[in-house]
Amino acid sequence: MSLRSTLATMVRVLQTLRRDPRTVALLVGVPALLVALFKWVFNDQPIVFNHLGVVLMGIFPMMSMFLVSSVTMLRERSSGTLERLMTTPVHKADLLFGYGAAFAIIALVQAGVVGFVGFVLLNLTIQGSVVLVLVVALLNALLGMSLGLLLSAFAQTEFQAIQFFPAVLVPQLILCGILVPRSMMATTLQFVADVLPLSYAYDALSHVSAGDNVDRALLVDFAVLSGVIIAALCLGAVTLRRRTP
Amino acid sequence: MTGSIVSARDVLVIRGDHRALDGITVDIPRGGVTGIIGPSGGGKSTLMRCIVGVQRIQRGHIDVLGMPAGVSALRRKVAYTTQAPSVYKDLSVRENLRYFARILGVDRTRVEAVIESVQLTDYANSIVGRLSGGQLTRASLAVALLGEAELLVLDEPTVGLDPLLRRDLWQQFHELAQSGVTLLVSSHVMDEADRCDRLILVREGRIVAADTVDGIRQRTGQSDIEDAFIALIEREEVNP
Numbered sequence: 001m002s003l004r005s006t007l008a009t010m011v012r013v014l015q016t017l018r019r020d021p022r023t024v025a026l027l028v029g030v031p032a033l034l035v036a037l038f039k040w041v042f043n044d045q046p047i048v049f050n051h052l053g054v055v056l057m058g059i060f061p062m063m064s065m066f067l068v069s070s071v072t073m074l075r076e077r078s079s080g081t082l083e084r085l086m087t088t089p090v091h092k093a094d095l096l097f098g099y100g101a102a103f104a105i106i107a108l109v110q111a112g113v114v115g116f117v118g119f120v121l122l123n124l125t126i127q128g129s130v131v132l133v134l135v136v137a138l139l140n141a142l143l144g145m146s147l148g149l150l151l152s153a154f155a156q157t158e159f160q161a162i163q164f165f166p167a168v169l170v171p172q173l174i175l176c177g178i179l180v181p182r183s184m185m186a187t188t189l190q191f192v193a194d195v196l197p198l199s200y201a202y203d204a205l206s207h208v209s210a211g212d213n214v215d216r217a218l219l220v221d222f223a224v225l226s227g228v229i230i231a232a233l234c235l236g237a238v239t240l241r242r243r244t245p
Numbered sequence: 246m247t248g249s250i251v252s253a254r255d256v257l258v259i260r261g262d263h264r265a266l267d268g269i270t271v272d273i274p275r276g277g278v279t280g281i282i283g284p285s286g287g288g289k290s291t292l293m294r295c296i297v298g299v300q301r302i303q304r305g306h307i308d309v310l311g312m313p314a315g316v317s318a319l320r321r322k323v324a325y326t327t328q329a330p331s332v333y334k335d336l337s338v339r340e341n342l343r344y345f346a347r348i349l350g351v352d353r354t355r356v357e358a359v360i361e362s363v364q365l366t367d368y369a370n371s372i373v374g375r376l377s378g379g380q381l382t383r384a385s386l387a388v389a390l391l392g393e394a395e396l397l398v399l400d401e402p403t404v405g406l407d408p409l410l411r412r413d414l415w416q417q418f419h420e421l422a423q424s425g426v427t428l429l430v431s432s433h434v435m436d437e438a439d440r441c442d443r444l445i446l447v448r449e450g451r452i453v454a455a456d457t458v459d460g461i462r463q464r465t466g467q468s469d470i471e472d473a474f475i476a477l478i479e480r481e482e483v484n485p
Contacts, residue, residue, distance in 0.1 A: 005348050016333060087324070
């Protein structure tokens with residue numbers, strides 16, 4: 001692994017995004033607009049808005065990063081640039097961590113903007129720490145990114161890559177507890193929900209918004225999310241083959 | 246095996262349900278421009294992918310510069326361009342080259358020298374996706390020139406280009422060869438065979454012939470390379 005190649009890859013991914021200002025505007029602006037829409041919809045129910053607003057603030061970054069990273073990696077695979085890179089001294093981990101670092105920067109900007117809009121402009125109030133919400137949002141963004149990078153290996157076209165979104169993320173959204181508390185679901189569904197990473201993201205966000213302190217339960221959520229991110233990145237590295245059939 | 250920069254022994258590659266390379270054995274001598282010529286789908290790209298070490302091989306063995314193809318020690322000595330120009334379309338020519346330069350550990354003065362050598366100085370800040378086909382090919386070629394590799398493997402670098410540009414590119418290939426680089430250039434256009442020093446004729450996953458251009462002419466008694474190719478295929482079919 002080389003820091004130079006990792007940083008070079010990070011800069012290259014950011015340069016690519018800079019050339020596509022519309023995508024950047026959508027990445028940064030859409031979550032903030034959606035939170036504003038929620039504020040409007042739940043105008044008379046500030047308690048509901050305070051709860052859902054925080055949860056969505058933490059989950060939007062995951063969705064957008066999933067889509068952007070899977071399409072970016074798919075383009076790398078299909079354009080021949082990945083094949084060329086595989087004939088150079090670059091290490092597979094340099095590529096994935098370079099991608100990770102670039103998207104983490106975008107995710108920070110995204111979380112900052114949505115946080116500013118939510119907490120400052122829309123008077124979203126939570127019992128807990130705003131910083132912790134942003135940390136969870138960042139972890140979620142990285143989770144979306146690592147899943148997107150991994151799943152791009154199973155897509156041959158951009159259409160397929162985008163269809164992984166409803167296939168992989170929507171079931172997690174349904175089961176994570178945001179619609180119905182997980183304790184009220186059928187036992188089988190609870191078991192399924194317990195192995196899905198978004199459930200831990202949701203728990204962490206509810207925990208933080210309810211104002212509970214940093215305790216063991218929250219640390220477990222953080223550990224599970226971090227573990228899934230690293231596992232998905234490692235699996236992603238396995239799918240980047242120097243030799244292909 | 247001195248003198249051979251590539252030495253392939255009984256290489257079998259199965260892609261899908263057909264034999265992309267059907268147990269080929271070939272030696273490619275060091276130096277000059279060797280053309281890998283043959284119809285589309287005949288195995289040219291697969292052979293090149295084997296040489297640069299990105300093709301999974303079912304059987305056989307390939308040595309490049311005396312080492313097994315694809316080992317990490319070769320990644321600075323062999324440079325490769327894929328058939329579709331493998332550069333980032335959203336970046337400028339200079340940004341593309343700087344990225345690959347950093348990966349190869351090459352300094353920025355080399356980037357500028359390479360841009361000049363492919364005559365893209367006026368387009369250095371142009372976004373690659375907006376370049377013409379010929380400029381795009383040269384941008385992709387420039388990346389391969391960055392590391393001053395000993396072996397350049399160029400997959401169909403002149404396809405679909407303007408005749409003048411093709412001539413210029415071939416001239417550049419020969420200049421590189423004179424500077425001591427070995428070039429492997431594939432093409433499905435027969436008239437490009439005349440521009441090579443040596444030829445490897447590939448068809449249906451087999452090597453039909455591997456020889457100097459004059460050698461192939463003499464063996465077949467044909468002055469035209471396309472006629473020579475046909476004569477060789479017919480001979481093989483009579484006497485497989």
